[in-house]
Amino acid sequence: MGFLKRARVKSPWILHYCTGGCNGCDIEILACLTPLYDVERFGMLNIGNPKHADVLMITGPVNWKNREVLQRLYAQTPDPKVVIAVGACAATGGVFHNCVNTLGGVDKVIPVDVYVRGCAARPEAIIDGVVLALQKLEEKRSGGVAHAAGAR
Amino acid sequence: MTLTWPIIIAVAAVLLAPLVGGLLRGLDRKLTARMQGRLGPPLTQPFYDFGKLVGKSRSVSSRASIAWVWSYFLLTLTAFALFFLGQDLLVVFFILAFAGGALAFGALSARSPYARFGANRELLQMLSYEPILLLAAVAIYFQTGGFTVYSVFEANQPLLPFLPLVFVAVLVALGIKMRKSPFDIAASEHAHQELVRGVYTEYSGPHLALIELTHWYELVLLMAFLALFWVQPLWVGVLIAFAAYFLELWIDNIAARLRWSWMLGASWGVGIGFIVANLVLLSVLL
Amino acid sequence: MSGELLVSLLVLLPVAVAVCCLALRNAAAQKVLLLPAMVLLMVAAAALALRVLPEGPFALTPAAVWDNIVAVLDYVILAYFLYIGVTSRNGLVLGLAVVLAVLLPVVQFGVLGGHVAVSPVFHIDALAIVMCLVISVVGSLIVLYATDYMPAHEAHLKLERTRQPQFFFWFVLFLGVMNGLVFANSLLWLFFFWEVTTLCCYHLIRHNLTDEARENALRALWMNLVGSVAMVAGIGLAYNNAGTISIQELVTGGSALVLLPLALFCLTGFTKAAQAPFQSWLLGAMVAPTPVSALLHSSTMVKAGVYLVLRLAPGYADTSLSLLVAIFGAFVFMVTSLLAIGQNISKRVLAYSTIANLGLIVCCAGINTDLAIAAGIALIIFHAVSKGMLFMAVGVAEQQIGSRDIEDLDGLAARRPVLTIAAVIGMLSMLFLPFGVAFAKWAAIEAAGAQAGWFIAVVTFLAVGSAATLVFWSKWLGRMLSGPVVETKEPKPFLAYGTILLLVSGAVGLSIFVTPLITVLIQPALSGMGYDQAFDVAGWHLRTTFGFFPPWALFLAVAAAVLLPALAARGYRKELDPVYLCGVNVDGPELWFTGIAGEPVQATTGGAYWTQLFGEARLTPLSNWSALVLLVALLAGVILR
Numbered sequence A: 001m002g003f004l005k006r007a008r009v010k011s012p013w014i015l016h017y018c019t020g021g022c023n024g025c026d027i028e029i030l031a032c033l034t035p036l037y038d039v040e041r042f043g044m045l046n047i048g049n050p051k052h053a054d055v056l057m058i059t060g061p062v063n064w065k066n067r068e069v070l071q072r073l074y075a076q077t078p079d080p081k082v083v084i085a086v087g088a089c090a091a092t093g094g095v096f097h098n099c100v101n102t103l104g105g106v107d108k109v110i111p112v113d114v115y116v117r118g119c120a121a122r123p124e125a126i127i128d129g130v131v132l133a134l135q136k137l138e139e140k141r142s143g144g145v146a147h148a149a150g151a152r
Numbered sequence B: 001m002t003l004t005w006p007i008i009i010a011v012a013a014v015l016l017a018p019l020v021g022g023l024l025r026g027l028d029r030k031l032t033a034r035m036q037g038r039l040g041p042p043l044t045q046p047f048y049d050f051g052k053l054v055g056k057s058r059s060v061s062s063r064a065s066i067a068w069v070w071s072y073f074l075l076t077l078t079a080f081a082l083f084f085l086g087q088d089l090l091v092v093f094f095i096l097a098f099a100g101g102a103l104a105f106g107a108l109s110a111r112s113p114y115a116r117f118g119a120n121r122e123l124l125q126m127l128s129y130e131p132i133l134l135l136a137a138v139a140i141y142f143q144t145g146g147f148t149v150y151s152v153f154e155a156n157q158p159l160l161p162f163l164p165l166v167f168v169a170v171l172v173a174l175g176i177k178m179r180k181s182p183f184d185i186a187a188s189e190h191a192h193q194e195l196v197r198g199v200y201t202e203y204s205g206p207h208l209a210l211i212e213l214t215h216w217y218e219l220v221l222l223m224a225f226l227a228l229f230w231v232q233p234l235w236v237g238v239l240i241a242f243a244a245y246f247l248e249l250w251i252d253n254i255a256a257r258l259r260w261s262w263m264l265g266a267s268w269g270v271g272i273g274f275i276v277a278n279l280v281l282l283s284v285l286l
Numbered sequence C: 001m002s003g004e005l006l007v008s009l010l011v012l013l014p015v016a017v018a019v020c021c022l023a024l025r026n027a028a029a030q031k032v033l034l035l036p037a038m039v040l041l042m043v044a045a046a047a048l049a050l051r052v053l054p055e056g057p058f059a060l061t062p063a064a065v066w067d068n069i070v071a072v073l074d075y076v077i078l079a080y081f082l083y084i085g086v087t088s089r090n091g092l093v094l095g096l097a098v099v100l101a102v103l104l105p106v107v108q109f110g111v112l113g114g115h116v117a118v119s120p121v122f123h124i125d126a127l128a129i130v131m132c133l134v135i136s137v138v139g140s141l142i143v144l145y146a147t148d149y150m151p152a153h154e155a156h157l158k159l160e161r162t163r164q165p166q167f168f169f170w171f172v173l174f175l176g177v178m179n180g181l182v183f184a185n186s187l188l189w190l191f192f193f194w195e196v197t198t199l200c201c202y203h204l205i206r207h208n209l210t211d212e213a214r215e216n217a218l219r220a221l222w223m224n225l226v227g228s229v230a231m232v233a234g235i236g237l238a239y240n241n242a243g244t245i246s247i248q249e250l251v252t253g254g255s256a257l258v259l260l261p262l263a264l265f266c267l268t269g270f271t272k273a274a275q276a277p278f279q280s281w282l283l284g285a286m287v288a289p290t291p292v293s294a295l296l297h298s299s300t301m302v303k304a305g306v307y308l309v310l311r312l313a314p315g316y317a318d319t320s321l322s323l324l325v326a327i328f329g330a331f332v333f334m335v336t337s338l339l340a341i342g343q344n345i346s347k348r349v350l351a352y353s354t355i356a357n358l359g360l361i362v363c364c365a366g367i368n369t370d371l372a373i374a375a376g377i378a379l380i381i382f383h384a385v386s387k388g389m390l391f392m393a394v395g396v397a398e399q400q401i402g403s404r405d406i407e408d409l410d411g412l413a414a415r416r417p418v419l420t421i422a423a424v425i426g427m428l429s430m431l432f433l434p435f436g437v438a439f440a441k442w443a444a445i446e447a448a449g450a451q452a453g454w455f456i457a458v459v460t461f462l463a464v465g466s467a468a469t470l471v472f473w474s475k476w477l478g479r480m481l482s483g484p485v486v487e488t489k490e491p492k493p494f495l496a497y498g499t500i501l502l503l504v505s506g507a508v509g510l511s512i513f514v515t516p517l518i519t520v521l522i523q524p525a526l527s528g529m530g531y532d533q534a535f536d537v538a539g540w541h542l543r544t545t546f547g548f549f550p551p552w553a554l555f556l557a558v559a560a561a562v563l564l565p566a567l568a569a570r571g572y573r574k575e576l577d578p579v580y581l582c583g584v585n586v587d588g589p590e591l592w593f594t595g596i597a598g599e600p601v602q603a604t605t606g607g608a609y610w611t612q613l614f615g616e617a618r619l620t621p622l623s624n625w626s627a628l629v630l631l632v633a634l635l636a637g638v639i640l641r
C-alpha cells in the first residue's frame, strides 16, 4: 500500500469552483498553471469534473443560489478528498461579510480542510495550501469521513 | 511457425506494456510541459495518477457502464495479445474496433449528456480512423503477401520505402486514436476539457485507472504497429515509432481542436487518399 | 425418403399449407396448422441436406406437362400484373407489364421456339441446400413468430374482419416459391418462381391497405418488373448466344457470349436485392407488418437476388464484368451504410443494413475468388439469422412500446430486459468480429485486398463501409443498454419470444461453430460451383494463404471480455450515484436539473444522426446517380467488349 499512499499525494487533481467571489482568486488559481508557477510539477491538474477530482478548491463566500451546487459537487467528489477555501471571502465572507445574499464562507456549507488567506490569495500561498491539503489527504483513509478542523 | 516464441513474446509484451505505455505518457506530459516553457511533472507521473485512482472510492452511475469499461480493457488486451502473437492484422483491428465500441457503449449507457455526446464523437472518430487502419493492413498485404504481423517479419524488405504515404495516413489515425489535438473531440487526453471529459465523465477512481491502463496498451499497440513499417532490423522501426510519437506531441501542442466534420474530411481526404495514392503508385510503378 | 418426395415436399407443402390458411380465421387454428407444418418443412430441408451433402448434386426433371403448366401460369401472373397496372393507374407498372407481355412471347415462342427441354429442370447442389436451409429454417421460424404477431397487430388496428387468411396465404406461399427458385436450373422455371416472389411480395407489402402501403407495394412491383424484363431479355439472349437456358450449362460453358445475358441476370438480381438505385422499394416495404420485413430481409426475396448473382459468379469469373459487379456491390455497401447513420427509424436502419450486406454479398460474387465466394455464402447464412431476429425483436418492441423510433428505444433495457439482451446480441453479431457477419466481412476485405489493380477501389469502399457500419449499429446499441428503473412486467408471447431466442442462439452458435459450418456446408457449395477450398481448417482454425482467423480462441477471449464484466456488474448492488450535471441536479429523479428560473428541467440527449452529412436528402441522389452510372458502365462494358 506504500505506493498507493504515496501516489495519493503525488497526484492531486483539482476541481476549482467559484461560489460568487470577485474572481480575483480564480485568476490567481489559474496563474498557478502558468509556466511561472507550473503546479503540474507536483502532478496537480486542473480538472473539470468532480468525479475525477481529489481537491476541491473553492473561492467566494457562497451565496444562497450556489450553495446546493457546492454541496453536490462535494458529494460527487469521490473519497478521499480535501477542500481548500481560497481567499478571504471563502474563509469568512471577506469583503462580502454580512451581505444578505451570501452565507459567509465555504465552511458554512461543506467541511473545509485548509484555508488560504489573502484577498486575493497569492499563487505561492495557494500552492502552500495545496501542500498542506495533501498532508491531510495522506491521513485520510479511502472512504473515511473524519474531517479535521481547518488549519491556517 | 511454432507457437512457443510468439507466446513468450506476447506474455512479455502484455506484462511490459503498462510500464512502457506509462513511461510514454509520462514523456508526453514532460515534453508537452517543456514545449510550453514549463518544467512539467516527473516522468513517472502517470503511475502516480494510476495508483491514486486505484485507491479512490468509486462512484458508479450505471451498471452497464462499468461492465463495458471492463470489456473495453479486456478487448483491447485481446487485440494487443493477438498482435504480439503475430496474428492477422485485420483481426486485430476488428477486435480493437470492438474495444472502441465498448468504450462508447459504456459512455452511452451512463445517460449523462456529456458522456453521450462524447460517445457519439468517439464513434465519429472511429468512423475516421477505422478505414485507415483497415486499408493500411491491406497495403501491408500488397507489400508482404500476407495479412499477418508474422508475414511482415518474413518479408525481406522494410515497408516504409514502399509505403511512405500509408505511413503518413497511419499517423493521422494515430493522432485520432491517441486523442491528440486537432482530433481530441471526444474527450481529450491531459486535463484539457472537452464536454467536461466526454466519454470518461462518469467514470471515477478505479474505473478511470482502468481506462488509463487501457490507453497505455493502446498506445504501445499503435507504436508497435508503426514499428512494423521497418522491421529489418526492428530497432529502426522502434526509432521511427518514437519519432512519430514525438511528431504527434508536437502537432498536439501547435494545433487547435478541429470540428468533427473537419476531422472526417482530413482523415478521409488525407488518410484514405494517401493510402489509395500509395497503392496505385505501387501497382503502376512495380 | 426419396429425393423427389423431399423436393416436392419443400416446394409444395408450403403451397398446400398456404391454401389451407385461406380457410382459417382463428389464431389458435392457425397455430395448430402452422406449427407442425413448419417443423415438417425444417425436417424436410434437413433430410434433403443429409442426402445431397454426402452424395453430391441431385437432379430432378418433372414431367413435361409441368413445363406447360408453368408457362400458362407465367401468363396468368402477367395478366394479373397488367390488371394491377390498369386498376391502380400506375403507368410504370402498366408499361413494364406491357413490355413484359410483348417480350415474353417473343422470347418464348420466337427465340426459344415454343418448347425447350432443359435437363435437369431442378439441380440441387450444396449452394441450393444452403439457401433451402436458410429459407426453410429461418423462414419457418418467422412464420411461427407471425402467428403471435398478427393477432396482436390486428387487435391494434381494430379490424372488423380479419385479413389474416390472406396474409398467411402469401406469407407461407413465399417459402415454397423460394425453395423452388433456388432449386431451379431451367431459366424458365427460375423466371416463374421469380415472378411469384414478386407477386407475394407485392401482396404482403400492401397488406395493411393504407394509401402508403398500396403505393409502396406498387413501387416494389415496378422495380421488380424492371428485373423481370431484364431477365426475360437475358433468357432470350442466352439461348440465342449459347443455345441453352440451363443455368449450369451457362455458367460452366465458359463462352464470352454469355456475358451479356449474365450481366442482365445480375441486373435482375440487383433489383430484387434492392441494390441502389432500386433500394427504395425495400425501404418502403417497412409499412407492412414486421414479420413481412423479417421475411423479406432475411430468408426470402432479397436473398433470391444475391443468390442469383452468386450462382452465376463462376460464369463471369476473371472478366471485367466481375470487377464491375464487385465495385458496384462494394459501392452500395458503402453508401447504404453511410445512409444508415442518418436514420432514426429502427426499421429503416435495419433496411439500409440489409441493403449494405446484400451489396457486400454482391461484391463477394464480383471478387470471385474461393475466399470471396465462401464469404458471400457465409454472409447469406449469418445475415439471414441475425437480421431476421433483429426485425422480429424490433417488431415486438414496436408492438409493446408503440414506436419504431430509435429515440424511443432509449433505455429499453430497463423496460424489456429479455428483448434488449436478445437485440443487443443480435446487433453485436452483425457488427463485431468473432461473429459470423463480421467474419464474412473480414474474409471479403482480405479477398478483395488479395486482388490487385482496380480492386483497390473495392477495398476502399469496403473499409469505409465497414467503419460506417460500426457507427450506425453502435450508436443505436449503446443507448438501449441502461435506463431508469421502471416496474413493468415484460409480456412474453411464447412463439414470438421463443423464435427470437432460437435465432439469437443460432446467430451465436453458428458463429462459434463456423469451422464445421464451413466444412459441412460452405466448402461443398464452393466445390459444387467449381471453386477450390477457401480455408485450411486444421485445428478448427480458418487459415487462408495470407490470413488467419481462429474462431474458437477469439470466442473464448471475447466471451470472457464481455460476459464476465456483465455478470460482475449485475452483482454490483450499491446504490447508483447521480450523473454529473454541473452540480445542479434535482434530488431524486434521474437526469433532472434545476433550470435558470429554479424550475426542474429534464436533461435529454437525443441520438446523433449528422443528417447534414449522412441524411437521405444529401446522400440518396448522390448514391442513386453513382449507382446508375456504375450499372450503365457494367452493361456497356459487357456490350462494348
Ligand code: SF4
Residues within 6 Å of the ligand: A021, A022, A023, A024, A025, A026, A059, A060, A086, A087, A088, A089, A090, A094, A095, A118, A119, A120, A121
Ligand atoms: S478573496 Fe478577495 S480576491 Fe478573492 S475572490 Fe474573494 S473578494 Fe475576490
